[in-house]
Amino acid sequence: MRGPTKTLVVAAVLIVGVVFGLNGCDSREPAGMAAKPVRIAFVPKVAGIPYFEAMNTGGQAAAKQLGVEWTSVGPVTVDPAAQASIVRGLVDQRVDVIAIAPNDPKAMAPVITDARAKGVHVITSDTDAPNSDRELFVNQATPDGIGRALTDALMLKMGGAGKYAIVSCGETAENLNAWIAVQRSYTATRYPRAQLVETVYAGEDKDTAAALAKDLMVKHPDLTGLVGECTTSAPGVAEAVRTQQKIGRVFTVGVGTPQAIKPYLLDGSASLSVLWNVESLGYLTAWAGKQIADGKPLDRTNKVNLELPAIKFDPTTKTVLLGDPLLITRENVDQFKY
Structure with missing residues (x-):
């Protein structure tokens, strides 16, 4: 950008x-x-x-x-x-x-x-x-606290199995990259039937995050999970699931601020937000x-x-x-x- x-x-x-x-x-x-x-x-x-x-x-x-x-x-x-x-x-x-x-x-x-x-x-x-x-x-x-909470929340909806992807924000952000590292390792050890297939970066732009999430669902048609790693990509991935009419088939969790993520929690395009x-x-x-x-x-x-x-x-x-x-x-x- x-x-x-x-x-x-x-x-x-x-x-x-x-x-x-x-x-x-x-x-x-x-x-x-x-x-x-x-x-x-x-x-x-x-x-x-x-x-x-x-x-x-x-x-x-x-x-x-x-x-x-x-x-x-x-x-x-x-x-x-x-x-x-x-x-x-x-x-x-x-x-x-x-x-x-x-x-x-x-x-x-x-x-x-x-x-x-x-x-x-x-x-x-x-x-x-x-x-x-x-x-x-x-x-x-802590990175462990955030990374594990995101993974557990998504796996609860995905039944502990399947493919998911992450839409992050800044590619060099220390906090986001630390959380992603935890998610990758925790998924491999705690949920061996699940796979993190790709991580992409949207800057801090909701529309870009939504577009990237749509691309991921096309590229990986068997994708059943998306993580919005920051407060703009969390509603972005949920928006993509909503507009592609995949609520209940592709589950999303993320690090979303409450009022920004609320509409998506209410219609089920987002399952949960992990924040503070x-x-x-x-x-x-x-x-x-x-x-x-x-x-x-x-x-x-x-x-x-x-x-x-x-x-x-x-x-x-x-x-x-x-x-x-x-x-x-x-x-x-x-x-x-x-």
Whole structure:
């Protein structure tokens, strides 16, 4: 897919300057004046999709409660170069903390190194850049937890046998690729009569995901399962099953936001969504950013708020974990408003 134009990228970076009102100035206050609040900038994989908007909502809620400033600025498509340009702009604006969901961990690593060298704290959230100088990863759930939950949900509908395919999003996304690796190995060991026949990539575009899912059903006429590996491809594969009139013959599961996947849960074109509380992930990201900026060490178990009373921290991998994945069904989907 084509990335955003140079104008769009520059505009996004300029917006950051307006939001924070920094104009490149030093963040330190003269003696005797109150310190400015910690400024946290979240850079999602892509701007404007419901998933990252929900994370932004959670971050904004945390900002009000914690007394920090929070903003979200992302590229208009899943473009690693555009995302890196936004991060560089934020470094130039002297924000305190940048929280990134990297599209390409390898491409982002030198950008993170540069940010740290210039005194800007960097954490990752939603997806990691493990071989970088990031200081912390805010993880929504373990790869094993997500990969096994997706596989078990699909196999329940497929009777533990048959062929299925995956429609993923960014080809270099660390989190998605980790989940897919679990699905592949778990299928082979737990469900030997099932086979993952192909994985394709749709970027972060529902229509592209639907088109690829249709192609997969043509290419593999005996296909009985599809996985939408991200929040745009989950409704995309279900839409393809719906329009091809294969409800009840081809089953779909995915990582879909509740209200986006709800119509498909209701008509049976999607069987289940495996997710987590996305707003809580945004809240936890803001909280973690403030801890890093304030120089506060994390405990192995941390009370963030009443809803997040026991957040685990692994000092070896420098990872905080939101918790176990949620199973979203037609019965509980309306508990979530995003």
